[in-house]
Amino acid sequence: MSHELQKPILRWGIIGTGLISSWFVSDMVVPRADATAKHIIQAIGSSSEEKGRAFAQKFGGDATPSIYGSYDAVYADPEVDIVYIGIPHAFHKDACLKAISHRKHVLCEKPFTLNEQEAQEVFDAAKKKGVFVMEAMWTRFMPLTEQLLRLVHQEKRIGDVHRVFCDFGMLMDLDSLPATSRLKDPALGAGTLLDIGVYSLTWGLLGLDEGIASAALTPQVFSAQSISEGIDVTTSIVLHYPQNGRQGILTSSMKAKSDPVFARIEGSKGTVFIEGIAPSLPRRFTVVFNDAAAERQIYDAPPKVGKGFFYEADAVANDIVAGRVENATMPWDETLRVLALMDGIRARGVGQASK
Numbered sequence: 001m002s003h004e005l006q007k008p009i010l011r012w013g014i015i016g017t018g019l020i021s022s023w024f025v026s027d028m029v030v031p032r033a034d035a036t037a038k039h040i041i042q043a044i045g046s047s048s049e050e051k052g053r054a055f056a057q058k059f060g061g062d063a064t065p066s067i068y069g070s071y072d073a074v075y076a077d078p079e080v081d082i083v084y085i086g087i088p089h090a091f092h093k094d095a096c097l098k099a100i101s102h103r104k105h106v107l108c109e110k111p112f113t114l115n116e117q118e119a120q121e122v123f124d125a126a127k128k129k130g131v132f133v134m135e136a137m138w139t140r141f142m143p144l145t146e147q148l149l150r151l152v153h154q155e156k157r158i159g160d161v162h163r164v165f166c167d168f169g170m171l172m173d174l175d176s177l178p179a180t181s182r183l184k185d186p187a188l189g190a191g192t193l194l195d196i197g198v199y200s201l202t203w204g205l206l207g208l209d210e211g212i213a214s215a216a217l218t219p220q221v222f223s224a225q226s227i228s229e230g231i232d233v234t235t236s237i238v239l240h241y242p243q244n245g246r247q248g249i250l251t252s253s254m255k256a257k258s259d260p261v262f263a264r265i266e267g268s269k270g271t272v273f274i275e276g277i278a279p280s281l282p283r284r285f286t287v288v289f290n291d292a293a294a295e296r297q298i299y300d301a302p303p304k305v306g307k308g309f310f311y312e313a314d315a316v317a318n319d320i321v322a323g324r325v326e327n328a329t330m331p332w333d334e335t336l337r338v339l340a341l342m343d344g345i346r347a348r349g350v351g352q353a354s355k
């Protein structure tokens with residue numbers, strides 16, 4: 001990592017050339033006047049060099065990355081500062097461990113790993129090597145999310161929070177997907193909870209409790225999953241905080257598409273409605289007060305460029321330049337907490353019917 005006019009420069013090695021890597025890289029290569037860091041796409045690792053070259057041509061803008069027909073070559077490249085992992089969940093742990101063993105910093109897509117135990121292994125390795133590691137929970141880094149949480153928890157604009165609802169539904173025809181799809185193959189970590197339910201759960205946790213990681217309250221969790229062909233096609237979670245009576249109703253499904261207004265946070269004085277293309281991409285929220293005379297407030301905050309992946313990338317660069325190994329918005333303990341909750345939900349599986 002180096003500096004240019006006080007801005008940290010981060011050289012990224014990209015692992016995998018699928019959908020998410022295309023979104024991430026497309027955002028990274030757009031110039032931004034107010035960027036707090038400079039991001040260089042230094043290397044691309046793919047299952048084939050040809051695929052890597054086509055990817056760079058299509059999404060890499062003016063970047064001239066080294067193209068490798070393997071991931072190992074990216075980990076070994078001395079010009080790479082940080083590895084971005086954009087491959088199916090089941091391979092996250094190994095990719096993280098390999099990158100860390102080469103003393104690379106790591107930004108790894110969500111879900112960080114398949115379970116809490118795998119994540120702990122990765123964080124232990126990162127601690128030993130003294131490298132930065134973070135789960136790429138980009139939604140938490142969007143200005144809209146930060147503004148919304150400030151309004152709810154600090155300013156208490158809707159009074160005391162009572163409930164949070166969030167749904168992430170993507171209508172998918174499982175039969176039309178090849179057996180090898182990461183969205184269908186249980187061996188690749190398929191299922192709605194790990195893929196999209198993680199966002200519903202995240203909105204629930206953030207909306208119901210100001211604290212994260214070790215500062216968070218521990219909720220009781222009730223859940224049910226509908227399993228088909230070995231994966232959860234629908235998951236419903238109820239979080240109940242016995243400490244204050246708050247509840248979250250958080251769902252994910254591949255049987256229905258969620259409404260653009262995908263979440264709401266209810267308080268004693270009003271409700272916040274959150275909307276966007278999906279719970280991962282919030283674009284606007286509206287505060288509606290119980291007092292009918294009070295005018296509703298609309299906050300529009302689409303990202304300045306692309307989809308908004310640069311917010312998390314800038315945060316990562318600023319942590320690394322400051323010598324930090326974890327990020328305060330998505331610290332290791334928060335990743336572990338979310339994974340532990342999802343472990344419990346998956347262990348409970350179909351759930352228990354009430355007597």
Ligand SMILES: NC(=O)C1=CN([C@@H]2O[C@H](COP(=O)(O)OP(=O)(O)OC[C@H]3O[C@@H](n4cnc5c(N)ncnc54)[C@H](OP(=O)(O)O)[C@@H]3O)[C@@H](O)[C@H]2O)C=CC1
Nearest residue numbers: 016017018019020021046047086087088089109110111280
């Ligand atoms: N933050 C967000 O909004 C999003 C995050 N994600 C996360 O990113 C990760 C990847 O998802 P996505 O990009 O949609 O997946 P894709 O299937 O589109 O791409 C995954 C890429 O991983 C590589 N790969 C390595 N092994 C396999 C394998 N056995 N099967 C399939 N691909 C393999 C391939 O790249 P190559 O051939 O080049 O090596 C492939 O193109 C997931 O963990 C997902 O949860 C996904 C979408 C959005």
Ligand SMILES: O=C1OC[C@@H](O)[C@H](O)[C@H]1O
Nearest residue numbers: 019110170195196278280
């Ligand atoms: O994180 C995600 O959000 C968008 C979806 O397209 C994708 O499947 C999921 O991984």
